[in-house]
Amino acid sequence: LLMSGSQCARLGGPLVRQLLDSVDSVLFDCDGVIWRGDQAIPGAARVISLLKQRGKKVFFVTNNSTKTRKMYADKLSSLGFDAAEDEVFGTAFCCAAYLRSECGLRGKVYLVGSDAMRQELEAVGIQAVGVGPDPVSGKQLDWASVPLDPEVQAVVVGFDEHFSYMKLNRAMQYLTQKDCLFVGTNRDTRLPLEGGKAVPGTGCLLQAVETAAQRQAQTVGKPSRFMFECVAQRFGLRPERCLMVGDRLDTDILLGSACGLKTLLTLTGVMVPDYYVESIADLLPALQGE
Amino acid sequence: LLMSGSQCARLGGPLVRQLLDSVDSVLFDCDGVIWRGDQAIPGAARVISLLKQRGKKVFFVTNNSTKTRKMYADKLSSLGFDAAEDEVFGTAFCCAAYLRSECGLRGKVYLVGSDAMRQELEAVGIQAVGVGPDPVSGKQLDWASVPLDPEVQAVVVGFDEHFSYMKLNRAMQYLTQKDCLFVGTNRDTRLPLEGGKAVPGTGCLLQAVETAAQRQAQTVGKPSRFMFECVAQRFGLRPERCLMVGDRLDTDILLGSACGLKTLLTLTGVMVPDYYVESIADLLPALQGE
The missing domain is CATH 3.40.50.1000 (HAD superfamily/HAD-like)
Structure with missing residues (x-):
């Protein structure tokens, strides 16, 4: 595997809590990460509500320009996600x-x-x-x-x-x-x-x-830094206390690295993120076990 | 002037005849060279008929893909040019x-x-x-x-x-x-x-x-060599006995240089052709004077 080098660790076990303790905010790409088309990724909604229960701020950050914040919030709700309109940052x-x-x-x-x-x-x-x-x-x-x-x-x-x-x-x-x-x-x-x-x-x-x-x-979209700044300005985020979760290396992970965020990839690829999982649901055991 | 160096000569006087004697065929770009939009460049039709009278083969070579050979021949005729359908090489x-x-x-x-x-x-x-x-x-x-x-x-x-x-x-x-x-x-x-x-x-x-x-x-269009080969194959042209006349350096002159043709630019630009004139009509005196 390209990411099996020393710079990218498979996220699991005690490392999950360690990582989550080190951040206050989690920024999620949407398509391919929390849903695929019109289907929620199994476990993703639970991950997000548990993150919020643990006091994490959660944001939805997508390059898709075909929806307003309201339309995204509606889609998120309909797929079972706990999401507010002001947590959504689409390129529109x-x-x-x-x-x-x-x-x-x-x-x-x-x-x-x-x-x-x-x-x-x-x-x-x-x-x-x-x-x-x-x-x-x-x-x-x-x-x-x-x-x-x-x-x-x-x-x-x-x-x-x-x-x-x-x-x-x-x-x-x-x-x-x-x-x-x-x-x-x-x-x-x-x-x-x-x-x-x-x-x-x-x-x-x-x-x-x-x-x-x-x-x-x-x-303005990922990997442009503006996409992160847009969120950071409104919520006073400190980059080093943020985790960017995405499935694309050339947009999600690149933005995260460029802005000094921790980065988590949900699929395999050609660049090297800090961590990867096969599905966002891999976070569940650690979240539920507490 | 960028083209005033030793490699590009202003074409005029005895040089015109010398150049014309050295070629058997003249390939003309159309728009900007023999016409502009729907207006013939003054003198261009006369240049072409005189070239033919002197036994030169004449071709019309254009990257414009919106016309058939027949449509070009009709346009050429309507603007007063002596042109046959098989002399026209458009990208269509x-x-x-x-x-x-x-x-x-x-x-x-x-x-x-x-x-x-x-x-x-x-x-x-x-x-x-x-x-x-x-x-x-x-x-x-x-x-x-x-x-x-x-x-x-x-x-x-x-x-x-x-x-x-x-x-x-x-x-x-x-x-x-x-x-x-x-x-x-x-x-x-x-x-x-x-x-x-x-x-x-x-x-x-x-x-x-x-x-x-x-x-x-x-x-297939200029500066692709195929555009010249398309003409050369059908009429048995020898590159060194051909003159390419155009107003664009990145297409007409580049094609000519690449294929070993002599090149003549009708406008100023950033690359260096063998010759230039301010208008194709600059050939008239030499052609008429014989």
Whole structure:
């Protein structure tokens, strides 16, 4: 096993309590860690409620940009998790927070993204245009002169099932203005599914826009440090007292290492986290045994 | 001027005849060289007819994939150029030629591209599916299981104003099959227009598909050598007796240098061609003076 070296220990036995004693907060990635698609990982809900009973703060930190905090809290509840809306940090919410508090944006956003992103932006007072299909009407002759909204001051790219050449073109035209901000939710290139399947991730869409615009977007999602800072600022977290739990090395574990958190991987991979388990349920015995 | 060094000479005076005497064939890029949009560059039509009168073979070599040879010949005629269909080498035609003669493809193609590309593929006996809008119907829940055509053996990406997340996803699913061929027309990332404007080029779309598929496409357009070989094979051209005329250094001039052609740039840029002129009409005096 790639992670069997001295730097990564299999988490189990007395090491679990030791680790849990050393942290105050646990940040969980969602898909692949506490659920898969629409199915809770067996034991995960129990782990989370026991962590809370022991006084740990728990957060849900996901690069998925298709849901608002409210939608996540509802999904968590429906799957049996004890979770509050303000414990959820998805990229739809974090992106809105970034534009509002880091950039001080007051103008509109041209949004290549979901309606959930539009809702999170509106919740912080930022109006978003562009959500939904943007069909080519008849024969489009003058692509470079598509109507633009003069109040747009930022282009934001998240997951968009209605992504199209028209949207790519509109994003590029806005980004020709040098003072137009350019923010992406995340760079995940593929979204892996059950059975070895996968679909294109937001990274593909963002790269197309970056290529056209000849500019690099600032991304807020893991492994960008902003994703942790977004949580840390609101709850006064000390990095060394936090544990990041994830199934992806290039996002979850990389973010954790970069920010000085303890890191726990739930699957095998190519990079080296501090610890790993086969399932989050491996924490159960130690949690229940107390 | 970047090109004023010893390697690039301003073409004019006796040098024009000297150059023309040293070649049998002249390959012209189209947009920006002999026309701009729908306007012929003044003098260009005359240059081409005079070259032909002097026994030169003339070819039109373009990365634009939105027109068939026939459509180009019609456009050339309507703008006053003396041009035959078999002198035109666009990437729609060259892509079809590549799949048929280089790859020996007999199955279908999943085409992210124009109807012109579909027509050129059909002309060599290859059926293409996927052209036109591919709308998301209702709530798409299972992206990874979109219906695929089992006869598809290649994914081809050209310019597609109907490019969408659905098409990106479908292309990725086909490319999961390791023996599925993957061909792109060209990698131009931006299509520059008048007045400093531009729109996203095929390279943006191709990069999105490559990112999702985790595979590199073979491209046929300039600067790929295939674009010259496509002409050379059919007309028995000797590279050293050819002149490539273009306005782009990263495609036209790069192809010319790579294949051992003489190269002529019509605009200024960052790389160093053998010669440059401010307009193709700069050839006129020498041509008319004989």
